[in-house]
Amino acid sequence: MYVRRLELVDFRSYQRVFVEFEAGPAVLVGPNGVGKTNLVEALGYLATLGSHRVATDAPLVRAGAERAVVRAEMINEGRELLVELQIEPGRANKARLGRAPATRPRDILGALKLVLFAPEDIALVRGDPDGRRKFLDELLVARQPRMAGVRADYERVVKQRNALLRTAYLTKRVRGAGGDLSTLDVWDAHLAQHGAKLWAARLELAATLAPLVTTAYEAVAAGKGAAGLAYVSKTPAPEPASLGPAPAEAGALSRAPDGADLEKVLAEAIRERRPAEIERGVTLVGPHRDDLALTLGDLPAKGYASHGESWSVALALRLAAYELLRAGGSEPVLALDDVFAELDTGRRERLADLVSGAEQVLVTCAVDDDVPARLRGARYTVRDGEVRRG
Numbered sequence: 001m002y003v004r005r006l007e008l009v010d011f012r013s014y015q016r017v018f019v020e021f022e023a024g025p026a027v028l029v030g031p032n033g034v035g036k037t038n039l040v041e042a043l044g045y046l047a048t049l050g051s052h053r054v055a056t057d058a059p060l061v062r063a064g065a066e067r068a069v070v071r072a073e074m075i076n077e078g079r080e081l082l083v084e085l086q087i088e089p090g091r092a093n094k095a096r097l098g099r100a101p102a103t104r105p106r107d108i109l110g111a112l113k114l115v116l117f118a119p120e121d122i123a124l125v126r127g128d129p130d131g132r133r134k135f136l137d138e139l140l141v142a143r144q145p146r147m148a149g150v151r152a153d154y155e156r157v158v159k160q161r162n163a164l165l166r167t168a169y170l171t172k173r174v175r176g177a178g179g180d181l182s183t184l185d186v187w188d189a190h191l192a193q194h195g196a197k198l199w200a201a202r203l204e205l206a207a208t209l210a211p212l213v214t215t216a217y218e219a220v221a222a223g224k225g226a227a228g229l230a231y232v233s234k235t236p237a238p239e240p241a242s243l244g245p246a247p248a249e250a251g252a253l254s255r256a257p258d259g260a261d262l263e264k265v266l267a268e269a270i271r272e273r274r275p276a277e278i279e280r281g282v283t284l285v286g287p288h289r290d291d292l293a294l295t296l297g298d299l300p301a302k303g304y305a306s307h308g309e310s311w312s313v314a315l316a317l318r319l320a321a322y323e324l325l326r327a328g329g330s331e332p333v334l335a336l337d338d339v340f341a342e343l344d345t346g347r348r349e350r351l352a353d354l355v356s357g358a359e360q361v362l363v364t365c366a367v368d369d370d371v372p373a374r375l376r377g378a379r380y381t382v383r384d385g386e387v388r389r390g
Helices: 036-048 119-126 129-143 147-175 184-220 259-280 307-327 345-355
Strands: 002-011 014-020 024-029 068-076 079-087 094-097 114-117 227-232 291-296 333-337 360-365 378-383 386-389
Touching: 002 036, 002 360, 014 386, 024 036, 036 068, 036 079, 036 114, 036 129, 036 333, 036 360, 114 307, 119 129, 119 307, 129 147, 129 184, 129 291, 129 307, 147 184, 147 259, 184 227, 184 259, 184 307, 184 345, 227 307, 291 307, 307 345, 333 345
Parallel strands: 024 360, 024 378, 114 333, 333 360
Antiparallel strands: 002 014, 002 068, 068 079, 079 094, 227 291, 378 386
16 A cells, blocks of 8 residues: 555645655655654544644644645555545544545544554653553554444443543532432443453454564564563453463464453453442543553563663554554555654664565655665655655
């Protein structure tokens, strides 16, 4: 797969811009702050319906404009596909797939498969668990777009259940007696049902991803240390759901987690934790509280990895995601946003070796010489709201 054309209207710093791409490597060059990252951010938004830089949509719309439009034309195995997204902060976004309106924006997920590595990814190693959960869930959706519905259903249930618990908590503080919790049993059942589906999918993904992360880290770090990955749940999984040893190759799984067993475990944990949840006014059980443990040797990467090691672990996560999507039959677009400036010469060259054979690699940089020669394909100069070839 590769992006042949990208068009932005009132997105970030661009009033209107068109960029024609080709398969192979492309380098977007320009000083800091001229909009290079905005281009790959727009593609990332099409791929995930979220930005890797901000949590809300408002900053994505150019100052003074009411909405932004991102439109991309992709080529996948010789077939053309047009995807368009209209971003309207405070209102529901609108999407088009091909020439027809999509019923929901999430219907376009999977149309563009993209793996984006950016400076913000250091937070995957050093940051809070929510960033690592987001990484897993976005990869789940990229592999199986239907998981977007599972994820949305689970998030909706947690939000509604938290609102109910919070209201009861505040009522008790003000009046001395708890509020109406008569519908809590219903939300408990929904939480266990949707949570088990998300939990099972994450367990499987983590087990499949782990050996790929180890291999990618070894390649990037030239064998200096071994990186590991494991899914850590606040709710222990039952023995039948154990995934056993890490699989040897992408797509392999020694034993699939049993969703029915996981639902029972979640339901029981919810019952046990209900008094504490009512006391605190928040949902304490479910995959929204889980984490992805990253290790270097026998130590956690967070807090122990050096700056260079942290970068290598984060890069290994993205390279593993790329290999996993590639194994699924459709090679994703790979975007490297200002990455080479953060790497030493050895890591730069090893990264170039690993990705130079990708169908399309989009690289942003401020200095041409930061990019290894193998990735200096088509060159685009970014300046003053324009993108010019050459």
